[in-house]
Amino acid sequence: MMSPEAEKIQSYFKEGQALWKASSKLVRSRRFYELWESASNPEPFQISVDGISLFDQQIIPPGKAERCSAFTCWDDAEDSMILNLETADGLCEKYLLRFTDDGKPEILFHKNQTAVKEEDFWKYDAAQLIIGKYQASGGELNFSKFQKKDFRKLLDFLPESYPAEGRKAFRKLKLDELKTVFEKTLSDRASDELGSQMELPLFGTYSRVEKKQETEIVNRKESLPARTFWQVSRMLRLLSETDRLMIEFERNFELYFQDATVVSGAHPVYVLSLEAPEGAPIFFDDILDVRRRTDASKIGTFRVDFFDGVQILGRLTVETANKINTDLCEAVGTLIRGPSEFLKERLDSIRQELKPETALSKLHSGGIISGLTAVNFKFPENTEPAPDLNLSQKTAFDAAVMDENPLVLIQGPPGTGKTHVLRKIVRELHAQGKRIIITAPSHAAVDNICRGIGDLPYLRCGRHSESIAPDILPGHWIGERDNVKKMRQVEKEGKQVIYAGTHPALLKDLCIKFDFENIGPFDVIIFDEAGMSNMEEVILCAMFAKRAIMLGDYKQLPPFP
Incomplete structure (x- = not known):
């Protein structure tokens, strides 16, 4: 018996076949997928022990279905609907679900940007499992001198429950095919999978040895595709449900x-x-x-x-x-x-008002972070180190102060100078006359930033003065009316006032709300310690600004990805 979620996928193909003659171009487009998604509301689902099949094609056989979940999405690079499969032991697989030139359903196994037919699946699947087990046993990952008998011995590393058709496909491979499969599988594994030491990212790559001489950026990604409206709506619904459960727990x-x-x-x-x-x-x-x-x-x-x-x-x-x-x-x-409770109320209000045609204009950079629109990124050109910024810091600085970049993420472990770069960014943007908000998940983090911009006009948001450091409080706390009057005078002189506070403090602040409603969205919001922030707080705060800059360390809190 087919699961309800699998039936939804089946309906995608049936609807497409029914419309094929009228508009094959529409059926093959992202627009058609979004229409199906909005009508069907697909959810992630658990695959039954019987596996999953579509149009009489067995995608996951019964032997591989244990503790396996699935979800669908659209892949702009492949211009196709994708069925993603994930197992409890971390194995991830993708299938392209699309239409042939004559409008028939086509299901292809997706292997690292290359679609291969189902019969090729087993050799890569077996090689992936074997390499992991072989490495764990202490085996050297060099198969260039292996003979066919050596490869056959590797079958012992497959679990007893591994499907017979997989073993059979592996045995049928010739020696040169086996070497090719293992070499490709090895090249596809992340570098930190091949060694015992997790590596730190430098300029978008991972390097085992710290290089004294910094190099140019590699693996440049100049755009991120948009999520569908349904995916964003579902994410907001899940965040709201999380807050509801947290309220009960609290x-x-x-x-x-x-x-x-x-x-x-x-x-x-x-x-x-x-x-x-x-x-x-x-x-x-x-x-x-x-x-x-x-x-x-x-x-x-x-x-x-x-x-x-x-x-x-x-x-x-x-x-x-x-x-x-x-x-x-x-x-x-x-x-x-x-x-x-406050966050849930705000999220529910947004969800009720959110419409595909107006979502981005209402959410501003919150919509960008949510994935409502594709993000195009412009890399700085001809960046040179500055007297107080090394090359990687200067590259991050240059990217952050460019108006062309609606979203900038700056990642680095402790001691790499993120706070130093942040203060430099604030000073440059303020010199450009930008309206700025600075935020972090804790009062201590906000106060630490403020200490480095004490000569700039800023208001420290927060309802309770005891939450703010004594050296920051005088002259800056927004709870003192005289401080607000003083900063309004600064604005009359043509200078912009910076707002700084924790996420909840910003969301509840009446001065920020007044400026937002009467002047318009701020030019930029800067998040420090973004890796420790709650997603719903980030989205809601980002709604105040046109651009967002996020600094943090994704390994600051466990579990690490």
Whole structure:
């Protein structure tokens, strides 16, 4: 019996065949796929143990269907609908679903940008599995001197459950074919799969040895294709559902302090360290209301200063005169209303108003980040190192200050100078007269940026002054009316004022909302520590600006991709 999602794919072909004579060009286009997607609402699905077949062609045989999921998308490079298959052990496969010149369904296995027929699938599939197992056993990945008998011995590395047709296809290959298949499979594997050391990206590539002399950018990608409207709508729906679940979790979450360690401090503020329960819905700068379990009387408040998913470090401000250890034994904390409810309300409002023809104009750079439009990127030409910027930093700087680039991503591990580059970008854009917003997921990160632009006019957003560093607060906190008046005077003199704050602070700030509604979208929004940000917060904040610049390290928080 065919699954409902497989039936949707079948309907794609049937609708296409019915319209073929009237408009074959439309049927083969992305537009037809988007129409089918909007009408069918395809979802990712689990493949049954019986596998999956379309138009009597077995795509996944029963023996390979265990713990296998699938989803569809459109591939602009192939100009075709793609069926993506993923297994629990990380194996990914793609199939091109398209129409022949006479309008018949055509299903081709896709191998690294090259479509090959189904009968060629097994040799690459077997080689991929064998190489992984062979390498894990300590075998040397050099098959140039192998004879056919040596290749046949490699069949022992295939799991016992591997389909018989796969083994048969492997045995039928000639020696030169075997060497070609293994060489190609090896060349297709990422360099970090071939060695035990994960490598750091330099200029778009991965290098085992740090090069003293920097080279030109390689693997240049000058555009990213757009997602379909359905994909973006589904993503927003999933984010909204995630927030709904988080709201429930936050309401029921309790943090117990009986095993907490007092690191330092004295009455009334103590620095505590404690282990977090698994899945704790805690983030930087969260505030918990701390009370006694016995009578619910208030002990104080606990602010999270550091959380890596395992250990929590924060400050407990107590209201009682009891000994701190006595309080901790009975203390339990509950989250003071987090941003999830507010974020869900904003997302739901956007989803209700979102229409294909107006989506990009409403979302601005939030629509670009969501994938509503293709992104074209212009690489800086003839970049030279600057006195205080090396070549890679100068390349990132040049790309970020170019109006032609609607979205710029700057990635680098700690110590590569991301914050230094960010401050340089802010100064250059401000000198150009751009209206700028700076944001980060934590107050500490925002304050750190502000310290490097103290001579520029900026307002530090945030409802609570205690969340902002004492050296940043005077003269800049947006909660002081005199500070706002002073900055409005700066604007009358023809200079632009920079807004800086955490994501929730920006989304709730009335001054930003007023400027956005009366002047228009800001020129650029800059995200620091983007790898630690929530997707919905990024999209909502990016709606304030025409362009977005994002800096961060995608390995800052586990799990790493």
